[in-house]
Amino acid sequence: MPEAVAVPSATQPGKQATNGTSAGGLPVVDTIPDLDSFPPTGTPIHDKLASWDFYRSMGSPRRVVAPMVDQSELPWRILSRRYGSDLVYTPMINARLFVDEASKKSRSKYQEVNFNRSCGEEGAEVIDLANGSEQDRGEGSSTDTDRPLLVQFCANDPQTLLKAAEVVQDRCNGVDLNLGCPQHIARRGHYGSFLMEDWPLIFSLINILHINLKVPVTAKMRVYDSVEKTIAYARMLERAGAQIITVHGRTREMKGHKTGLADWQKIRAVKQAVKVPVFANGNILYPRDWHDAIETTTADGVMSAEGNLYNPAIFADPMPAEATPMFPMAPALPFPSITAMANEYLDIVAALRTPTAGSAIKAHFFRLCRPALEVHRDLREMLGKSRFDPSKAGEARIESYRAFIAELERRLKVDRESGKYDQPLETPLPGSVSFLAPPPVSADGKEVEDAHRPRYIPHWLAQPYFRPPLPVQEGEAGDESRKARKERVKETKGLTEIRDIQTEGEEKLEKQEMDLAKAEKEQGQGQDQGRDQAATASRPRSENGDAAAAATTADGAARPEKKARVD
Template sequence: MAKLQGFEFWSDTLKQARYVVAPMVDQSELAWRLLSRRHGAQLCYTPMLHAQVFVRDANYRKENLYNEVCEEDRPLITQVRIHTDQRLANEKLSVPITCKIRVFKEMEKTIRYAQMLEKAGCQLLTVHGRTKDQKGAMTGIASWEHIKAVRKAVNIPVFANGNIQHLSDVERCIQETGVQGVMSAEGNLHNPALFEGRSPPVWEMAEEYLEVVKLYPPCTLSYVRAHLFKLWHHTLQIHQDLREELAKVKTLEGLADVSKQLRLRCQEEIAKGKDAEEKKGDLPFPHWICQPYVRPPPKEPVANGNSQGSEVKKTVCQKRALEDSDRTADTLSKNKQKKRSRNPNKNFCPEQKPKYIKCEQCGNPKGNKCVFNLCRGCCKKKAYKEVADCPSHGLRFKTKAEKRKAEEDEQKKDEQKEDELTETERSSGSPQPLPDSSTELQEQSKAHLLL
């Protein structure tokens, strides 16, 4: 069967999907995709996969494409970091290639780049209407004008990404840009029911997500925690004690318990009639309703030639210094200050940090005393496969196997003794005396009966 091209691929394989959940690092895992599909999403992407590890490691493929047994998770696009040429990938692979780009400041440069990808074999293009510098505090507003220009310049389906916080934004974006679909990342994380046009109570989405996680493991605990932080973002600004608790718990049940406590506190506020009070803030709804987190816009330079605006913008973009020579805590980020409080001798200076040797399989730092010279993840897989121990990583597969075998051998010996006793009784025709300890107990029982 010939590989589908452009609009035929979008129409037949992707079912003319318009509502799309973006690929998100450690956040668009199977459970979250299924939750989003239940609430209106028509197409999802996997998180970005490491191309080299994906080709080399069967366990990595299995863990990251666990959805192969889940028919609900279709259609699905896998996102890989491709180092090879786009044209070569299109020629060698039997499935259509899609691409996702950010725009350049120059409209013409963006258009030329999009046309180059189309010529190289891209069958569907997603355009994020922000430049590569528009991140974090400098995120700003995405340019739908750039997206519209790209849509007019290419002959393949285009998805738009940026400025999507409500379903009304989706419809408006499609009308203004002419794209075939709209992708959401941040909006989806704060409200997975965005494509339904609903803003449900946070606990409704949180509890449903936790149920999906139980039904479709495996799911890394850090993923679940991050999702709950996003869903409960506005509420956690008020209930700081539970924010700390959510960061500390180490089990899925613990995360579910914190979410339950947040729900009970919100319901208590509702019972006391605090709905109107909560609307006085900047949020359009009370904090317990799913709604987007809107970052404050970046400060722009003053137009009258005063350099003060430029200095302000420079201050916003500039990262904190790691530390002074006298290790002043004020120069560290809040996260590093917390780490310093737990470990006063911790070193945050990159020049003085030791250079780690890379794992032979995945490239992550290997364990210093690992018997296989691997990171913990790769070491665990190898040790399990070869039934070996790695003390530095706390893995005892060989020890446990030997202990199990010893217990089984002991059990077999006991069974063999019992069989021998039974055989002796059969051959003599009369019951044999029990071992000493049993004989003593038998005599004691007789004595009790005589009394």
């Protein structure tokens, strides 16, 4: 294996760029390392496709489903491909957990959950869902695929990342490095967007994969406040060996209720500055938004995350010219039936041999069914109690979810036939106003009166989710707002809310990281204890057989005073 390349210090002098303004209104200046201060890209040890040849080998994908923790799992990838997605990523995988040396048992479990190789379906060219196995495509058989596929890892150690990527390289088209996760868990684990201050480390992470893997490496980044720094950052990723760069047009601070609009102009600037393909990420809420994104950014593909979760047919193109069971109000409203889509997803889950995490199913349904659950709020509890039974096979594993969808469909049929919801309600139901009557401007800043951005979509159709900003209120207004929140919590006590599953994937991964840290600590303590025992056995004995009073190490040197272990 080639030695790691020498990379410049993060504090090495370079260009300066204005990076927004300080609280006092003065410009904040960042130092940008010179591109030439980084080593040459280097030549891979394996013959593999690069840049545009790699992009074309995957069919020149334009519609891309993002890597999403506990959400872009195998059945969801299959469902998304059926409705127009050209390329799909796995959920983000923690490289350190994936090759955990502290515990073989926990490593095996984490690998099976996050990229199951034993069933032979993840990364398969052909999956026959008639019997849940990979076979040659046969006439009349129900076949799907898990290609093209990029496997995404988060990491902060090049050797660990390489070891993890080598496990999956034969079951995917490429490996992606997560440089965009803005969540607390990424800060604590020092990965994702929290590497943005350490360009030398990022260069090493990408370059070691570029040099040593059999498949290409790609990267997904966030932007800086400064356009200049954003461009320099992307060029550094390209020099490190990234063959495709995905640009999420939001900064690290733009998340949750502070998400705001992605900056398509910064994505366009990156596209014009690098020579490799670029995917644009951000502001994809309506089925036609990806066309606007390509036109504005000139990107080579468009990635959707939340837009896909709330409507897995967001990339469906062309839409049916008339109504179908899946698109009952097409072509006027190009949005799929919630229950038809949910049942198709369950069909895939039941047919696969690869187990699907119950947490993934539940999270998908809370998002997909969100509009209907705003009207039929009591059904949240039924969904919250639904379970995936891994001890059973096929339909038996998901019967509680089928029962939930059947009851939801029964109620939605009554709603459709009543005609009550053909237009917005004069008096919206509590909690549903922000959903049934979305804001007058969509995420890309365009008026929703545009033909493909209807202001009203009936609650039985999958549709965009508008995350409301948190109001800044003080004094009596703030007190009244807090009182209203308490009342809402009281009214919905015992029910599962959409916000309850927003961080479920993050919390799940955080627990796994904490378990790994605990195992490593116990392993280290065990090694310390073993060394102490070996040293004690080798000490000279006094006449009464006790260890000599003068403590020595195994090699006879004076033993230093033992200090408390710091992890």
